[in-house]
Amino acid sequence: MQVGIYGSGISDSSLKYLKRILSEHGINHFILSSKQRTKNVDYILILGGDKAVRSYFHNTFDSSIPVLGINESESDGFLAQVDLKQFSTYVKRLKKTDYLIEKVTRLGIKIDGKSVYPVLNDVAVFPSKSAMLMEHILRVNGNEVWHDNSDGIIISTPIGSSAYSMSAGGPIIFQDSSVFGIISVNSLDIIRRPLIVSDESKIEIDEISARLYCEVILDGLDRYKVKKSVEATKFSPSANIIRMIKDPTAISALAKKVKLAEDLFNMPPSSKLLLKILEYEGSMTQKELASKTLLPGRTVRMAMSHLLEKGYVKRKVSIRDSRQKIYEISKI
DSSP: OEEEEEESSOOHHHHHHHHHHHHHTTOEEEEOOTTOOOOSOSEEEEESHHHHHHHHHHHOSOTTSOEEEEESSSOOOSSOOEEGGGGGGTHHHHHTTOSEEEEEEEEEEEETTEEEEEESSEEEEEESSSSOOEEEEEEETTEEEEEEEESEEEEEOTTTTTTHHHHTTOOOOOTTOOEEEEEEETOSSTTOOOEEEETTOOEEEEEEEOSSOEEEEETTTEEEEESSOEEEEEEEEEEEEEESSSOTTOHHHHHHHHHHHHHHTTSOHHHHHHHHHHHHHOSBOHHHHHHHHOOOHHHHHHHHHHHHHHTSEEEEEOSSOTTOEEEEEOOO
């Protein structure tokens, strides 16, 4: 058995621990670098939670190889279900291929006619500056659905419906559903509602304009300037995610997300923003959060205090620097 290891922003101690467990069970392994083509690999272990899983699929040539996402901490994940501390209990099952493989739908994206990497969660289009309206036309399968002015628009996969889309008021979609979600964020049309369309649909966001230029945000990670249009369609092949826990629709995780969605309505906007950033980016310090969100330090501290009090975020000492505190989403 040959196993590749891929990591994104992980600590040396976590990597050493993972390699030691594999060696103890006689599993050959190697570190997989970005853009490296894999040969004769049974599966890929991705260390670093959901963010690392998304990063892997943004960079890999071999998306058909099954992957197992592993969290360094005890944070919940939809793509990475296994905690590093639990990994040793699953190794024997991995050797026997005693697991499920879930095919996770991806979105293929074209920006102004040029293809970029496919996304697992969502594609969003927003003005480059906040507090600015964006005009756009939405077409599905060539038919105009709306001509709208709003803060932006999000197209999500089922697995992405519980992330950015949910925080903007979108529906939560079960992961085995063959659909995409579309939400116009804070539309000027008060009767505008989110849409659910077949995942065989061709979705076009056209005639995009704002006072300044607009940006396409892929999986909450990378930004691309857009002049006129974005096209989204189902991408093949799907991502093959190893599930050690026999719950392919992640119902328990969805239940927690539903509870969080209810509480989001009463949260300050700054707290919502911090939660979104921590979900996409993983553990961060308050200084890093202030830099990422462009919020004043005092606002970050107050928002973080609210999240800590509610139990949505936990604080711990940084492994890299014991003088620093890092924050991550808790198990709710």
